[in-house]
Amino acid sequence: MAAGITTSIRMPQEVRDLYETIAQATGRAKNDLMVEALLMEGQRRVHEIAMILEGGAQARAGQLSSIEDVVARFKDKGMLPADFDLDARDVDADDV
Numbered sequence: 001m002a003a004g005i006t007t008s009i010r011m012p013q014e015v016r017d018l019y020e021t022i023a024q025a026t027g028r029a030k031n032d033l034m035v036e037a038l039l040m041e042g043q044r045r046v047h048e049i050a051m052i053l054e055g056g057a058q059a060r061a062g063q064l065s066s067i068e069d070v071v072a073r074f075k076d077k078g079m080l081p082a083d084f085d086l087d088a089r090d091v092d093a094d095d096v
């Protein structure tokens with residue numbers, strides 16, 4: 001991994017132990033594994049926020065999408081599993 005800046009975070013022992021286990025099993029450095037995980041999660045969150053903002057702008061403009069279209073878009077973007085079935089949800093009548 002390329003040189004970068006140094007920072008520190010506090011984490012539970014179980015998280016550190018998890019990355020130690022992964023590092024030993026894969027031969028990769030804990031730092032590289034943690035940077036990869038932080039980058040992937042950060043990118044996912046930025047993308048999710050962008051979609052929320054886009055949806056808000058579309059709603060304000062009166063451009064609403066059906067839930068089926070939203071589910072299809074989320075599947076296409078890997079935000080829902082490909083086999084997700086909107087009709088197969090286990091919804092309790094008390095939850096709606």
